[in-house]
Amino acid sequence: xxxxxxxxxxxxALWAKISPKADDIGAEALGRMLTxxxxxxxxxxxxxxxxxxSGPVKKHGKVIMGAVGDAVSKIDDLVGGLAALSELxxxxxxxxxxxxxxxxxNILVTLAVNFPADFTAEVHVAVxxxxxxLSAALAxxxxxxxxxxxxxxxxxxGTSNDKAKVSxxxxxxxxxxxxxxxxx
Amino acid sequence: xxxWKAEERAAIQAVFAKLDYESVGRETLTRLLxxxxxxxxxxGGFGNLFNSEAIMANPKxxxxxxVVLQGLEMALKNMDDIKNTYASLSELHSEKLQVDPGNxxxxxxxxxxxxxxxxxxxxxxxxxAAWQKFLAVVxxxxxxxxx
Numbered sequence: 001x002x003x004x005x006x007x008x009x010x011x012x013a014l015w016a017k018i019s020p021k022a023d024d025i026g027a028e029a030l031g032r033m034l035t036x037x038x039x040x041x042x043x044x045x046x047x048x049x050x051x052x053x054s055g056p057v058k059k060h061g062k063v064i065m066g067a068v069g070d071a072v073s074k075i076d077d078l079v080g081g082l083a084a085l086s087e088l089x090x091x092x093x094x095x096x097x098x099x100x101x102x103x104x105x106n107i108l109v110t111l112a113v114n115f116p117a118d119f120t121a122e123v124h125v126a127v128x129x130x131x132x133x134l135s136a137a138l139a140x141x142x143x144x145x146x147x148x149x150x151x152x153x154x155x156x157x158g159t160s161n162d163k164a165k166v167s168x169x170x171x172x173x174x175x176x177x178x179x180x181x182x183x184x
Numbered sequence: 185x186x187x188w189k190a191e192e193r194a195a196i197q198a199v200f201a202k203l204d205y206e207s208v209g210r211e212t213l214t215r216l217l218x219x220x221x222x223x224x225x226x227x228g229g230f231g232n233l234f235n236s237e238a239i240m241a242n243p244k245x246x247x248x249x250x251v252v253l254q255g256l257e258m259a260l261k262n263m264d265d266i267k268n269t270y271a272s273l274s275e276l277h278s279e280k281l282q283v284d285p286g287n288x289x290x291x292x293x294x295x296x297x298x299x300x301x302x303x304x305x306x307x308x309x310x311x312x313a314a315w316q317k318f319l320a321v322v323x324x325x326x327x328x329x330x331x
Contacts, residue, residue, distance in 0.1 A: 032309045032312060035309035035312070036312050036316055052309050105293060105296075108293075108297055109296060109297060109300045109312065112297045112298075112300035112301045113300045113303075113304050113305060114304075116301035116302075116304065119301065121211075121214055121215045121219065121240075122218065122236050124215060124218070124219050124297065125218055125219040128219055
Protein backbone atom coordinates (compact mmCIF):
# COMPACT_ATOMS: atom_id res chain seq x y z
CA UNK A 1 0.00 0.00 0.00
CA UNK A 2 1.90 3.06 -1.19
CA UNK A 3 1.97 6.27 0.81
CA UNK A 4 0.13 9.21 -0.74
CA UNK A 5 1.38 12.77 -0.34
CA UNK A 6 -1.43 13.26 2.17
CA UNK A 7 -0.22 10.25 4.21
CA UNK A 8 3.37 11.54 4.21
CA UNK A 9 2.25 15.02 5.26
CA UNK A 10 0.16 13.59 8.11
CA UNK A 11 3.05 11.45 9.34
CA UNK A 12 5.52 14.35 9.22
CA ALA A 13 3.07 16.66 10.99
CA LEU A 14 2.47 14.15 13.77
CA TRP A 15 6.19 13.45 14.08
CA ALA A 16 6.92 17.18 14.48
CA LYS A 17 4.41 17.24 17.34
CA ILE A 18 5.59 14.07 19.12
CA SER A 19 9.35 14.05 18.52
CA PRO A 20 10.18 15.86 21.79
CA LYS A 21 8.61 12.84 23.53
CA ALA A 22 10.09 10.25 21.19
CA ASP A 23 12.20 8.53 23.85
CA ASP A 24 9.23 8.12 26.20
CA ILE A 25 6.99 6.90 23.40
CA GLY A 26 9.55 4.30 22.40
CA ALA A 27 10.00 3.11 25.96
CA GLU A 28 6.25 2.90 26.57
CA ALA A 29 5.56 1.07 23.29
CA LEU A 30 8.30 -1.45 24.01
CA GLY A 31 7.09 -1.94 27.60
CA ARG A 32 3.55 -2.53 26.37
CA MET A 33 4.73 -5.01 23.76
CA LEU A 34 6.76 -7.05 26.25
CA THR A 35 3.83 -7.15 28.69
CA UNK A 36 0.95 -7.75 26.28
CA UNK A 37 2.84 -10.14 23.97
CA UNK A 38 5.17 -12.05 26.31
CA UNK A 39 6.50 -14.19 23.45
CA UNK A 40 8.43 -11.10 22.29
CA UNK A 41 10.52 -11.32 25.46
CA UNK A 42 12.41 -14.20 23.86
CA UNK A 43 14.44 -11.67 21.85
CA UNK A 44 15.63 -9.89 24.99
CA UNK A 45 16.54 -12.76 27.27
CA UNK A 46 19.94 -11.15 27.85
CA UNK A 47 18.40 -8.12 29.63
CA UNK A 48 18.35 -8.08 33.42
CA UNK A 49 14.94 -6.43 33.64
CA UNK A 50 12.15 -6.63 31.06
CA UNK A 51 9.50 -4.72 32.97
CA UNK A 52 7.99 -1.48 31.61
CA UNK A 53 10.09 1.50 32.70
CA SER A 54 13.23 -0.52 33.41
CA GLY A 55 16.67 0.71 32.35
CA PRO A 56 17.12 -1.65 29.38
CA VAL A 57 13.56 -1.02 28.15
CA LYS A 58 13.97 2.77 28.30
CA LYS A 59 17.34 2.62 26.58
CA HIS A 60 16.12 0.37 23.81
CA GLY A 61 12.84 2.29 23.40
CA LYS A 62 14.98 5.33 22.61
CA VAL A 63 16.91 3.38 19.98
CA ILE A 64 13.73 2.15 18.32
CA MET A 65 11.98 5.51 18.23
CA GLY A 66 15.18 7.15 17.00
CA ALA A 67 15.12 4.75 14.06
CA VAL A 68 11.42 5.49 13.44
CA GLY A 69 12.22 9.22 13.36
CA ASP A 70 15.04 8.53 10.95
CA ALA A 71 12.59 6.59 8.78
CA VAL A 72 10.25 9.63 8.73
CA SER A 73 13.08 11.63 7.16
CA LYS A 74 13.54 8.84 4.60
CA ILE A 75 9.86 8.40 3.91
CA ASP A 76 10.37 8.76 0.16
CA ASP A 77 12.72 5.77 0.02
CA LEU A 78 12.24 3.50 2.99
CA VAL A 79 13.71 0.38 1.36
CA GLY A 80 16.91 2.21 0.43
CA GLY A 81 17.06 4.19 3.65
CA LEU A 82 16.56 1.18 5.93
CA ALA A 83 18.78 -1.26 4.04
CA ALA A 84 21.40 -1.51 6.78
CA LEU A 85 18.79 -1.93 9.51
CA SER A 86 17.10 -4.59 7.44
CA GLU A 87 20.33 -6.52 7.14
CA LEU A 88 20.80 -6.19 10.89
CA UNK A 89 17.35 -7.62 11.62
CA UNK A 90 17.60 -10.34 8.99
CA UNK A 91 21.07 -11.73 9.62
CA UNK A 92 22.11 -10.70 13.08
CA UNK A 93 18.97 -10.28 15.15
CA UNK A 94 16.89 -12.75 13.15
CA UNK A 95 13.60 -11.33 14.34
CA UNK A 96 10.52 -13.03 12.91
CA UNK A 97 9.02 -10.20 10.81
CA UNK A 98 5.55 -11.03 12.15
CA UNK A 99 6.69 -9.18 15.25
CA UNK A 100 6.96 -5.87 13.39
CA UNK A 101 3.17 -5.77 13.26
CA UNK A 102 3.01 -6.39 16.99
CA UNK A 103 5.35 -3.51 17.81
CA UNK A 104 3.43 -1.31 15.34
CA UNK A 105 0.18 -1.99 17.24
CA ASN A 106 1.81 -1.00 20.52
CA ILE A 107 3.22 2.19 19.02
CA LEU A 108 -0.33 3.07 17.88
CA VAL A 109 -1.75 2.39 21.36
CA THR A 110 1.00 4.55 22.91
CA LEU A 111 0.20 7.39 20.51
CA ALA A 112 -3.51 7.05 21.38
CA VAL A 113 -2.75 7.23 25.11
CA ASN A 114 -0.45 10.23 24.86
CA PHE A 115 -1.85 12.25 21.95
CA PRO A 116 -5.57 11.41 21.80
CA ALA A 117 -6.58 14.69 20.18
CA ASP A 118 -3.91 14.47 17.46
CA PHE A 119 -4.35 10.77 16.78
CA THR A 120 -7.54 11.15 14.74
CA ALA A 121 -8.85 8.41 12.42
CA GLU A 122 -7.11 10.05 9.47
CA VAL A 123 -3.78 10.32 11.27
CA HIS A 124 -4.25 6.72 12.49
CA VAL A 125 -4.55 5.37 8.95
CA ALA A 126 -1.55 7.38 7.71
CA VAL A 127 0.66 6.25 10.60
CA UNK A 128 -0.50 2.63 10.27
CA UNK A 129 0.35 2.69 6.56
CA UNK A 130 3.74 4.29 7.28
CA UNK A 131 4.65 1.73 9.94
CA UNK A 132 3.54 -1.07 7.61
CA UNK A 133 5.78 0.35 4.88
CA LEU A 134 8.59 0.69 7.42
CA SER A 135 8.08 -2.96 8.47
CA ALA A 136 8.16 -4.08 4.85
CA ALA A 137 11.41 -2.16 4.32
CA LEU A 138 12.80 -3.75 7.48
CA ALA A 139 11.94 -7.19 6.09
CA UNK A 140 13.33 -6.40 2.65
CA UNK A 141 16.70 -8.13 3.12
CA UNK A 142 15.24 -11.28 4.62
CA UNK A 143 15.71 -14.61 2.82
CA UNK A 144 18.43 -13.36 0.51
CA UNK A 145 20.67 -16.37 0.03
CA UNK A 146 23.88 -14.61 -1.05
CA UNK A 147 24.66 -13.28 2.42
CA UNK A 148 27.14 -15.44 4.32
CA UNK A 149 25.92 -14.22 7.70
CA UNK A 150 22.80 -16.38 7.40
CA UNK A 151 24.75 -19.60 7.78
CA UNK A 152 26.53 -18.56 10.92
CA UNK A 153 25.23 -20.13 14.09
CA UNK A 154 26.36 -17.19 16.19
CA UNK A 155 25.10 -16.47 19.69
CA UNK A 156 23.39 -13.14 20.36
CA UNK A 157 26.63 -11.41 21.31
CA GLY A 158 28.35 -12.78 18.20
CA THR A 159 31.87 -12.92 16.91
CA SER A 160 34.06 -9.88 16.31
CA ASN A 161 33.11 -10.17 12.63
CA ASP A 162 29.43 -9.86 13.54
CA LYS A 163 30.26 -6.89 15.74
CA ALA A 164 31.97 -5.24 12.77
CA LYS A 165 28.82 -5.76 10.69
CA VAL A 166 26.67 -4.31 13.48
CA SER A 167 28.82 -1.21 13.94
CA UNK A 168 28.88 -0.76 10.18
CA UNK A 169 25.09 -0.81 10.17
CA UNK A 170 24.98 1.67 13.05
CA UNK A 171 27.44 3.98 11.32
CA UNK A 172 25.35 4.00 8.16
CA UNK A 173 22.31 5.02 10.20
CA UNK A 174 24.02 7.55 12.45
CA UNK A 175 25.70 9.29 9.51
CA UNK A 176 22.28 10.69 8.71
CA UNK A 177 21.50 11.74 12.26
CA UNK A 178 22.97 14.47 14.41
CA UNK A 179 23.86 13.38 17.88
CA UNK A 180 23.99 10.21 19.61
CA UNK A 181 22.73 6.79 18.73
CA UNK A 182 23.11 3.90 21.01
CA UNK A 183 22.85 0.24 20.51
CA UNK A 184 21.31 -2.29 22.94
CA UNK B 185 -11.18 -23.63 28.89
CA UNK B 186 -9.88 -20.13 29.39
CA UNK B 187 -8.51 -19.41 32.85
CA TRP B 188 -8.98 -15.89 34.16
CA LYS B 189 -6.95 -14.51 37.04
CA ALA B 190 -8.75 -12.26 39.50
CA GLU B 191 -6.69 -9.26 38.33
CA GLU B 192 -7.66 -9.97 34.73
CA ARG B 193 -11.37 -10.07 35.55
CA ALA B 194 -10.99 -6.83 37.50
CA ALA B 195 -9.08 -5.18 34.65
CA ILE B 196 -11.70 -6.11 32.08
CA GLN B 197 -14.52 -4.93 34.35
CA ALA B 198 -12.64 -1.66 34.84
CA VAL B 199 -12.40 -1.10 31.09
CA PHE B 200 -16.13 -1.75 30.61
CA ALA B 201 -17.08 0.49 33.51
CA LYS B 202 -15.57 3.47 31.64
CA LEU B 203 -17.08 2.59 28.27
CA ASP B 204 -19.53 5.13 26.86
CA TYR B 205 -21.08 2.74 24.32
CA GLU B 206 -22.37 5.51 22.08
CA SER B 207 -19.14 7.49 21.81
CA VAL B 208 -16.72 4.55 21.86
CA GLY B 209 -18.90 2.44 19.57
CA ARG B 210 -19.20 5.16 16.97
CA GLU B 211 -15.51 6.02 17.01
CA THR B 212 -14.42 2.37 16.90
CA LEU B 213 -16.51 1.58 13.86
CA THR B 214 -15.43 4.85 12.23
CA ARG B 215 -11.79 3.96 12.71
CA LEU B 216 -12.38 0.48 11.31
CA LEU B 217 -13.97 1.93 8.17
CA UNK B 218 -11.29 4.62 7.75
CA UNK B 219 -8.14 2.71 8.69
CA UNK B 220 -9.20 -0.52 6.97
CA UNK B 221 -11.46 0.72 4.17
CA UNK B 222 -12.07 -2.73 2.67
CA UNK B 223 -14.36 -3.36 5.65
CA UNK B 224 -16.89 -1.02 4.00
CA UNK B 225 -17.82 -3.99 1.86
CA UNK B 226 -19.90 -5.31 4.75
CA UNK B 227 -21.94 -2.13 5.19
CA GLY B 228 -23.41 -1.56 1.74
CA GLY B 229 -26.75 -0.53 3.22
CA PHE B 230 -25.28 2.19 5.45
CA GLY B 231 -25.33 5.01 2.89
CA ASN B 232 -22.51 7.55 2.77
CA LEU B 233 -19.20 6.02 3.89
CA PHE B 234 -16.98 7.92 1.48
CA ASN B 235 -14.79 9.85 3.91
CA SER B 236 -14.11 10.05 7.62
CA GLU B 237 -16.41 13.04 8.20
CA ALA B 238 -19.31 11.26 6.52
CA ILE B 239 -18.62 8.05 8.43
CA MET B 240 -18.38 9.85 11.77
CA ALA B 241 -21.71 11.60 11.12
CA ASN B 242 -23.48 8.51 9.77
CA PRO B 243 -26.35 7.52 12.11
CA LYS B 244 -26.24 3.85 11.02
CA UNK B 245 -22.58 3.69 11.98
CA UNK B 246 -23.44 5.17 15.38
CA UNK B 247 -26.28 2.69 15.92
CA UNK B 248 -24.15 -0.24 14.90
CA UNK B 249 -21.29 0.80 17.14
CA UNK B 250 -23.65 0.36 20.10
CA VAL B 251 -24.75 -3.06 18.79
CA VAL B 252 -21.13 -4.23 18.64
CA LEU B 253 -20.40 -3.13 22.22
CA GLN B 254 -23.61 -4.73 23.48
CA GLY B 255 -22.38 -7.92 21.83
CA LEU B 256 -19.09 -7.61 23.72
CA GLU B 257 -21.01 -7.07 26.93
CA MET B 258 -22.51 -10.55 26.46
CA ALA B 259 -19.00 -11.94 26.56
CA LEU B 260 -18.22 -9.91 29.67
CA LYS B 261 -21.27 -11.34 31.44
CA ASN B 262 -20.31 -14.91 30.45
CA MET B 263 -16.55 -14.78 30.71
CA ASP B 264 -16.25 -18.43 31.64
CA ASP B 265 -18.17 -19.65 28.61
CA ILE B 266 -17.68 -17.15 25.81
CA LYS B 267 -17.41 -19.91 23.22
CA ASN B 268 -20.94 -21.21 23.76
CA THR B 269 -22.39 -17.75 24.42
CA TYR B 270 -21.19 -16.72 20.96
CA ALA B 271 -22.24 -19.84 19.02
CA SER B 272 -25.18 -18.17 17.25
CA LEU B 273 -23.25 -14.91 16.71
CA SER B 274 -20.49 -16.90 15.09
CA GLU B 275 -22.95 -18.63 12.80
CA LEU B 276 -24.51 -15.27 11.93
CA HIS B 277 -21.14 -13.80 10.94
CA SER B 278 -20.05 -16.80 8.94
CA GLU B 279 -23.22 -17.99 7.24
CA LYS B 280 -25.37 -14.90 6.88
CA LEU B 281 -22.99 -11.90 6.97
CA GLN B 282 -20.07 -13.82 5.44
CA VAL B 283 -17.45 -11.69 7.14
CA ASP B 284 -13.78 -12.59 6.61
CA PRO B 285 -12.81 -13.43 10.23
CA GLY B 286 -9.51 -11.58 9.85
CA ASN B 287 -11.59 -8.45 10.25
CA UNK B 288 -12.53 -9.33 13.84
CA UNK B 289 -8.92 -8.75 14.81
CA UNK B 290 -8.94 -5.37 13.06
CA UNK B 291 -12.11 -4.27 14.87
CA UNK B 292 -10.61 -5.38 18.17
CA UNK B 293 -7.46 -3.35 17.47
CA UNK B 294 -9.51 -0.24 16.65
CA UNK B 295 -11.50 -0.68 19.88
CA UNK B 296 -8.26 -0.99 21.86
CA UNK B 297 -6.94 2.24 20.31
CA UNK B 298 -10.18 4.11 21.15
CA UNK B 299 -10.12 2.82 24.73
CA UNK B 300 -6.52 4.01 24.95
CA UNK B 301 -7.59 7.54 23.97
CA UNK B 302 -10.30 7.50 26.65
CA UNK B 303 -8.49 5.84 29.56
CA UNK B 304 -5.03 7.22 28.70
CA UNK B 305 -2.46 6.38 31.37
CA UNK B 306 -5.07 4.34 33.27
CA UNK B 307 -4.82 1.90 30.37
CA UNK B 308 -1.65 0.40 31.82
CA UNK B 309 0.32 -2.37 30.08
CA UNK B 310 -1.19 -4.93 32.49
CA UNK B 311 -4.74 -3.75 31.84
CA UNK B 312 -4.01 -3.73 28.11
CA ALA B 313 -2.76 -7.33 28.42
CA ALA B 314 -5.94 -8.49 30.16
CA TRP B 315 -8.15 -6.57 27.75
CA GLN B 316 -6.41 -8.01 24.70
CA LYS B 317 -6.64 -11.51 26.16
CA PHE B 318 -10.39 -10.97 26.49
CA LEU B 319 -10.60 -9.76 22.86
CA ALA B 320 -8.57 -12.77 21.69
CA VAL B 321 -11.05 -15.13 23.36
CA VAL B 322 -13.97 -13.22 21.80
CA UNK B 323 -12.38 -13.35 18.34
CA UNK B 324 -11.66 -17.06 18.71
CA UNK B 325 -15.29 -17.71 19.71
CA UNK B 326 -16.53 -15.71 16.73
CA UNK B 327 -14.37 -17.83 14.43
CA UNK B 328 -15.59 -21.12 15.87
CA UNK B 329 -18.53 -21.78 13.56
CA UNK B 330 -16.64 -21.03 10.34
CA UNK B 331 -16.18 -24.12 8.18
